Amino acid sequence: MSDPSSSRSLTAYAALREAIMENALKPGTKLPEEDLGLHFGVSRTLIRAAIARLATEGLVDVGKTKSATVAQPSREEAEEAFEVRRMLEREVVRLVAGRWDESKHRTLLAQIEQERVASESGDHKLSVRLGAEFHILLAEMTGNTLLRRYVFEILGRTTLIIAVHGRPHPQDDSLAEHIALVEALRSGDTATADRLVDAHIAAVESRALPAAPPPEPEALADILTRFSRP
Structure with a gap:
């Protein structure tokens, strides 16, 4: 009970x-x-x-x-999280490719369709969450409970990082990347799937962590003060 x-x-x-x-x-x-x-x-x-x-x-x-x-993760913590996520997801793709069947194809396409509907309806927050759940589904398909747990946790962290550091953006690129990954897995092209997931995570990171703005130029008086000391 x-x-x-x-x-x-x-x-x-x-x-x-x-x-x-x-x-x-x-x-x-x-x-x-x-x-x-x-x-x-x-x-x-x-x-x-x-x-x-x-x-x-x-x-x-x-x-x-x-x-x-x-939590409010720093940029350094964010970069570390994406570094770990890339390593985990490459292993996920390798394992899923070796256990592929058509039921996995149907499940992932259904998830992508939900993500597409949320994106086209303008529900950015839901679309981002559904995009993260796509990767959790992949991890579940490995059959490795511990790997699934690690991916679940790192997806939570990187989704929060997007909230802290990122800016709203169309999900079209992410959707296209998910579709290309699924098709590579379906065709048994593990090398392409590995390359695609690596490029996808790098693209997510670049959208979540836009380049830091250049530092403000130092005031003239401050510069001269440093060079005017005895």
């Missing part, structure tokens, strides 16, 4: 994660345990457990003397 309180705790975790992934809960938003407990009808202990799980996934920052907040 399932524990109702545990089920509500899982509901709280899933709702908070989805709200963060869709950028409804903005980076830096406070997550007070008491308010969340009242909303979800669970104890603060269970809310604390849900928040701890989100913190493990890099979606929430937990301080010792203040409420948890939605």
